[in-house]
Amino acid sequence: xxxxxxxxxxxxxxxxxxxxxxxxxxxxxxxxxxxxxxxxxxxxxxxxxxxxxxxxxxxxxxxxxxxxxxxxxxxxxxxxxxxxxxxxxxxxxxxxxxxxxxxxxxxxxxxxxxxxxxxxxxxxxxxxxxxxxxxxxxxxxxxxxxxxxxxxxxxxxxxxxxxxxxxxxxxxxxxxxxxxxxxxxxxxxxxxxxxxxxxxxxxxxxxxxxxxxxxxxxxxxxxxxxxxxxxxxxxxxxxxxxxxxxxxxxxxxxxxxxxxxxxxxxxxxxxxxxxxxxxxxxxxxxxxxxxxxxxxxxxxxxxxxxxxxxxxxxxxxxxxxxxxxxx
Ligand code: GLV
Numbered sequence: 001x002x003x004x005x006x007x008x009x010x011x012x013x014x015x016x017x018x019x020x021x022x023x024x025x026x027x028x029x030x031x032x033x034x035x036x037x038x039x040x041x042x043x044x045x046x047x048x049x050x051x052x053x054x055x056x057x058x059x060x061x062x063x064x065x066x067x068x069x070x071x072x073x074x075x076x077x078x079x080x081x082x083x084x085x086x087x088x089x090x091x092x093x094x095x096x097x098x099x100x101x102x103x104x105x106x107x108x109x110x111x112x113x114x115x116x117x118x119x120x121x122x123x124x125x126x127x128x129x130x131x132x133x134x135x136x137x138x139x140x141x142x143x144x145x146x147x148x149x150x151x152x153x154x155x156x157x158x159x160x161x162x163x164x165x166x167x168x169x170x171x172x173x174x175x176x177x178x179x180x181x182x183x184x185x186x187x188x189x190x191x192x193x194x195x196x197x198x199x200x201x202x203x204x205x206x207x208x209x210x211x212x213x214x215x216x217x218x219x220x221x222x223x224x225x226x227x228x229x230x231x232x233x234x235x236x237x238x239x240x241x242x243x244x245x246x247x248x249x250x251x252x253x254x255x256x257x258x259x260x261x262x263x264x265x266x267x268x269x270x271x272x273x274x275x276x277x278x279x280x281x282x283x284x285x286x287x288x289x290x291x292x293x294x295x296x297x298x299x300x301x302x303x304x305x306x307x308x309x310x311x312x313x314x315x316x317x318x319x320x321x322x323x324x325x326x327x
Contacts (some may be wrong), residue, residue: 001024004048006057015310053082059073060084072095074096074316112161149174159180162209213240220243230259232257234260
């Protein structure tokens with residue numbers, strides 16, 4: 001077996017040792033995938049039977065055409081929009097990912113923690129206050145912010161991350177409301193959370209935070225009409241996937257001041273060479289305004305989360321192959 005690790009920087013030693021038991025491990029050299037050509041693999045890399053990926057490269061037809069032996073894609077993520085699922089299915093390639101691995105993921109709170117980093121940074125205007133200090137200014141009143149106590153946070157999605165964010169919100173004495181068709185009112189109540197309709201979530205929240213998986217049914221779930229329902233003092237946080245929100249709706253909401261600000265860790269059509277930024281009006285908006293924070297999809301990018309997820313995925317690949325052999 002040839003195992004190709006596409007983003008090997010600081011890779012978990014334990015995970016590498018597991019892969020080494022399965023065959024020859026190749027580490028991709030760091031490179032930028034161009035938006036046009038994708039990533040060009042070397043002749044050795046093209047021999048991969050197992051591809052261990054991150055979120056950096058689009059695993060699309062162009063990529064898969066280069067790896068004719070591929071049998072397994074190992075992806076330490078829950079999201080799948082960087083993988084062309086139809087191509088993968090047609091080629092009979094197995095995907096091993098974090099999707100649905102609930103009990104493991106309960107102990108990976110990085111993205112929920114990032115949600116609060118966004119909330120606090122936005123409501124206390126931290127990036128812009130710090131910029132002003134770097135410009136030798138020392139003005140408390142200019143940078144007055146908002147406290148969280150008694151504010152309402154609305155969670156769209158009450159799965160693994162929504163539940164963790166709710167717990168953190170309670171510690172700040174916030175009111176928590178949530179909308180999730182798959183979770184009962186009774187269960188939410190047991191967590192001190194009020195179940196509301198999607199409309200009420202947008203209407204009543206001071207902060208709306210998205211914790212929904214991107215699927216065919218959730219793509220474009222949030223439209224301009226939802227953002228128009230929000231209080232003009234409210235903020236939107238998106239650490240999930242950009243495509244949950246209709247293209248341009250967030251830009252229009254910010255530009256027209258329907259909302260006070262936003263924090264996003266995800267963008268439409270993310271590319272590792274950053275080529276998506278110039279195409280997105282939000283990027284220019286963020287450079288010229290003091291109410292939008294954009295981060296480069298770092299929700300799960302902590303040393304701790306990356307190490308345990310790399311180990312978990314390596315163990316899952318190992319178990320899958322062992323079971324297959326004994327079947
Ligand atoms: C991170 O973005 C993930 O999908 O797990």
